[in-house]
Amino acid sequence: MSIQQTTIQALGELFSDQASAENGAEKEAETGGEVDKSDQPRQNGIIEQDYRTKGFHLDVKISADQLVRASQILFELGYFLESITGVDWIKEEQLETDYDFSRYDFDLCRVVIRVRTPRTDPHLPTITTVYTGANWHEREAHDFFGIIFDGHPHLIPLLLPEDADFHPLLKDFKA
Amino acid sequence: MGGYFSDLFSGTKSLLDGMWVTLKEFPKRPVTLSYPHESLKMYARYRGHIELIGDEENKPNCVVCGMCERACPSGCIHLAGEKPEGGKKKVLTSYTLDFTTCSLCGSCVESCNFDAIRFSNEYNLASTRKEDFIIDLLKRLEEQDK
Amino acid sequence: MSQPIELQKDETFVLNVGPQHPATHGVLRVKMTMDGEYIYKAETVLGYIHRMHEKMAENRTYPQYMPNMGRLDYLSAMAFNHGYALVVERACGIEVPERAEYIRVITVELNRISSHLVWLGAYVLDLGGFTPLMYCFDDREQILDLLESVTGSRLTYCYFRFGGLYNDIDDEFITGTRAFIIRMRKELKMYAKLVTGNIILMKRLQGHGIIDKDMCQRYGATGPVARGSGLNYDVRKNEPYSVYPELDFDIPVNDGCDSYARYLVRMEEMEQSLRIIEQALDKLPEGPVNPEKKPKLIKPPSGDYYAAVETARGNFGIRLVSDGGKNAYRLKLRSPTYSNMHLFDEACRGMLLADALAFMGSLDLVIPEMDR
Amino acid sequence: MSLTLLNVVLAVFIAICFVGANAAYLVWCERKGAGFYQRRPGxxxxxxxxxLQPPIDGVKLMTKQLLIPGGVDKAIFMVAPVLAMFPALISFVTIPFSDNIVAHPIDVGVLVIFAFAALGGMSLLVAGWGSRNKYSMISSVRAVSQTVAYEIPLLITTITIVMISGSLNLGDIVQQQLDGFLSWNVWPLHKEVGFNLLMPVSFLILFVCSVAETNRAPFDLGEAESELVAGFHTEYSSMGFGLFFMGEYANIVIGSCLITILFLGGWSCPFGDLGIFPFTHNVGWFLLKIYLIIFVFIWIRWTFPRTTIYGLLNLSWKYLIPISLFNLLLTAGLLKVF
Incomplete structure (x- = not known):
């Protein structure tokens, strides 16, 4: 079984109560982009992406409370955390946080985990308990987007000045 | 204890090896240039700041399309032109390069379809005044061929 | 800072290493809580040259953002340009001519050697040896001359274009590169004698700065740091891009986990890069260096794209979120040293100051890339 | 009596001139040497x-402002550079440059030199402590443990020479090595001891120790510029720094003088006394020998990376001290036998 299938199966535990998980994952056509975001919000679940056009294999959307569990699953499967970043979807009043995972071995599989939080009150659990290296990435996301990682040991500005109270990567930020 | 003397000898040998390497360098000629007295020739593709290309009469080739101005990532090119009475083509009246923000990326030269700008070979740019880096390229072109 | 700040013991004092310190090579600051000369805790303070490159991407068109990539990592600017070109090409579906791919590989590998040479010189300088720095810079100068003759620039090349290159290489470059390979092989033997085998250096590096596989995974360390911990991970092999699959080269891996292992990995990598360049020069096909159909305006279709390349310091990833416009909606730069430096705090506890700085040097930090 | 005093004063004055000129032009030599080792002209x-670089540098140092950091103990801060320079100067009094050029031949010359060399370590302690700077503090702690570690093998090795020569007088020690270079103490052949295989080893030990004593690379832990910025002289500017600098170079000269006298036959001609003017025993040979040793010092400095404090202590306590002790025992045994 390829690592991609193993990962889908392992992550499937998160969606056991949802229809999409019963089939393992919903598959997309090779050419397919994402579900048009403006019309209907994407459901939580796993999408297999075409690596050649997208650059990653699995696109997982989960809710905030599943985050720690999901990262635990990936940690146990031997994934390492590449980066944590935000995307400000200002039209939908939502902040997306993307977690990029990759592997050290030759079973190539890049996993992206997306979590969406309301823009006004972005709270996420920290995954520093699983990936120690998430510390700086979360601090950076906090700097740039104002996402608050609950339980983070040291959530102070990292790249911005110590007294920064602005979040420059928000779309409504004007310098 | 077995490693005691072998450590001592291999260590000393490695030190002597290193000293032999530097000693061999000692009598060699220096590879550096004493810069203000001698200097290198710049490569043909060297990317200095931009300059205008003139035709035989030393008039700029520029047709004031403004592509370079738009291509510039840091907005350091400002040009203006006007249509002379009776003339068809626009004539360049001013072309200033704000070299303080220029990152020498060359996007402007690439975007030019009229062979009007190129890179100069200027590398001796140093000054204590900011104004020295706001370069009037039109004036530069006029002075160049005199 | 993996644990909350504890109350300081009475015997400790805080030593500010940086923002201006000879061993931090740039404006990095490490607040070290010291117990005598032993490090009790080290908190890294970043952001002294933070320039918000990611926001700049949102305000510039795709071609306009290309020069920015060279400003991230001034030592291996070519690889960063490559990563950015890859992600945009992937997003827009631009095909790159084969000759351009080979030239990209040649220039990136040359740049990798030059980056490793700066690391080697600066690292030995950190350890107190001055002379290797000058030899390294002499060799690096040869590479810079070669690259300047092609790209017109010595440091921030901005040589790649979407789908191709800024311009083609000439015969002079090819003969120059071949001559350089011969010279560099000789010089590498010299470095092995002068630096690698030196007992003082070995005693300082062996057994210090231990990073094990688990720590690599928890922090996401990549590049020579991961390879020095026995992880066979190199984007060029694990996730082949460009024409790397057609070239025969090895990924040096060392199980030592210490500073010396990372040192050896980098030294070996230079030799492998020479091998790659040699093969690429042999295989270099004729043809154009830019695609025939090049889109006038770069507008990737909306969606997420990811591309990763192996820079001299590790895995550099770019996440591009496009909304179909001519500016990126969001561009995330995942820089390798950011993750590599993060494990410094955990790994350096209990070390002597001198060893910790030797360890920091073995991570090969480039501060502008960390701060972005 | 007064003539002796005048003699000493004159000697100190000459020593100052000698040390000053040496310090200045050793810096030039060092920079030139560094340049040649590094493929550049210097x-x-x-x-x-x-x-003309050294006098210009000197003028620059003298005209610069002497900054005293806020909150330091001014007296201690100011006395440290003097402490670095003074013992080095005094040591020159007893060094014989030739059989007649010596300021004041003291019968216990070896002891005098070591006594003042130990003071040099103290200047680092005082400077580091007085600077009120954490880097300087660490540096001074390092410097003291370094001095302690290297005084011991240095002294033990010197005792072997003293045993062979039967004298603590530097001039007398040289007098016994005047029969060509085979009679020098560095060779295992010796007319009194017979065959002491460890003599080259003790020469090496003395050499390593004097590199360490002078705080030069690879043992420059006191100033370790990539770790401790500039160590004990981080806070010193102007002539405060200049004195440390000169003190360092004066120490190098003393170290090489000591090596030359103890092991390389001092002012003796390597071919024995030929009686022809340029090749006879004279001060020229002495200077040639010390500058050769200084050349090796420079060579070493620009080749090796720095050790760490534990590496240095390991070298001293694990290798140098046992070997020099063994050497002492062997020499004593051989002396007893022959």
Whole structure:
């Protein structure tokens, strides 16, 4: 079984109560982009992406409370955390946080985990308990987007000045 | 204890090896240039700041399309032109390069379809005044061929 | 800072290493809580040259953002340009001519050697040896001359274009590169004698700065740091891009986990890069260096794209979120040293100051890339 | 009596001049040497081959402002550079440059030199402590443990020489090595001891120790510029720094003088007394020998990376001290036998 299938199966535990998980994952056509975001919000679940056009294999959307569990699953499967970043979807009043995972071995599989939080009150659990290296990435996301990682040991500005109270990567930020 | 003397000898040998390497360098000629007295020739593709290309009469080739101005990532090119009475083509009246923000990326030269700008070979740019880096390229072109 | 700040013991004092310190090579600051000369805790303070490159991407068109990539990592600017070109090409579906791919590989590998040479010189300088720095810079100068003759620039090349290159290489470059390979092989033997085998250096590096596989995974360390911990991970092999699959080269891996292992990995990598360049020069096909159909305006279709390349310091990833416009909606730069430096705090506890700085040097930090 | 005093004063004055000129031009030599080892020419701009660089540097140092950091103990801060320079100067009094050029031949010359060399370590302690700077503090702690570690093998090795020569007088020690270079103490052949295989080893030990004593690379832990910025002299500017600098170079000269006298036959001609003017025993040979040793010092400095404090202590306590002790025992045994 390829690592991609193993990962889908392992992550499937998160969606056991949802229809999409019963089939393992919903598959997309090779050419397919994402579900048009403006019309209907994407459901939580796993999408297999075409690596050649997208650059990653699995696109997982989960809710905030599943985050720690999901990262635990990936940690146990031997994934390492590449980066944590935000995307400000200002039209939908939502902040997306993307977690990029990759592997050290030759079973190539890049996993992206997306979590969406309301823009006004972005709270996420920290995954520093699983990936120690998430510390700086979360601090950076906090700097740039104002996402608050609950339980983070040291959530102070990292790249911005110590007294920064602005979040420059928000779309409504004007310098 | 077995490693005691072998450590001592291999260590000393490695030190002597290193000293032999530097000693061999000692009598060699220096590879550096004493810069203000001698200097290198710049490569043909060297990317200095931009300059205008003139035709035989030393008039700029520029047709004031403004592509370079738009291509510039840091907005350091400002040009203006006007249509002379009776003339068809626009004539360049001013072309200033704000070299303080220029990152020498060359996007402007690439975007030019009229062979009007190129890179100069200027590398001796140093000054204590900011104004020295706001370069009037039109004036530069006029002075160049005199 | 993996644990909350504890109350300081009475015997400790805080030593500010940086923002201006000879061993931090740039404006990095490490607040070290010291117990005598032993490090009790080290908190890294970043952001002294933070320039918000990611926001700049949102305000510039795709071609306009290309020069920015060279400003991230001034030592291996070519690889960063490559990563950015890859992600945009992937997003827009631009095909790159084969000759351009080979030239990209040649220039990136040359740049990798030059980056490793700066690391080697600066690292030995950190350890107190001055002379290797000058030899390294002499060799690096040869590479810079070669690259300047092609790209017109010595440091921030901005040589790649979407789908191709800024311009083609000439015969002079090819003969120059071949001559350089011969010279560099000789010089590498010299470095092995002068630096690698030196007992003082070995005693300082062996057994210090231990990073094990688990720590690599928890922090996401990549590049020579991961390879020095026995992880066979190199984007060029694990996730082949460009024409790397057609070239025969090895990924040096060392199980030592210490500073010396990372040192050896980098030294070996230079030799492998020479091998790659040699093969690429042999295989270099004729043809154009830019695609025939090049889109006038770069507008990737909306969606997420990811591309990763192996820079001299590790895995550099770019996440591009496009909304179909001519500016990126969001561009995330995942820089390798950011993750590599993060494990410094955990790994350096209990070390002597001198060893910790030797360890920091073995991570090969480039501060502008960390701060972005 | 008063003539002796005058003699000493004159000698100190000459020593100051000698040390000053040496310090200045050793810096030039060091920079030139560094340049040649590093594929570059070194200072070239001031004067022919940069020969005017040292006086210009001196003028620069003297005209700069002497900054005293806030909150330091001023007396201690100011006395440290003097402490670095003074013992080095005094040591010159007893060094015989030739059989008649010696300021004041003291019968316990070896002891005098070591006594003042130990003071040099103290200047680092005082400077580091008085600077009120954490880097300087660490540096001074390092410097003290370094001095302690290297005084011991240095002294033990010297005792072997003293045993062979039967004298603590530097001049007398040289007098016994005048029969060509085979009679020098560095060789295992010796007319009294017979065959002491460890003599070259003790020469090496003395050499390593004097590198360590002078705080030079690879043992420059006191100033370790990539770790401790500049160590004990981080806070010193102007002539405060200048004195440390000169003290360091004076120490190098003393170290090489000591090596030359103890092991390389001092002012003796390597071919024995030939009686022809340029080749006979004279001060020229002495200077040639000390500058050769200084050349090796420079060579070593620009080749090796720095050790760490534990590496240095390991070298001293694990290798140098046992070997020098063994050497002492062997020499004593051989002396007893023959």
């Amino acid at each position: 200072p070239m701009e001031n004067g022919w081959w940069g020969l």
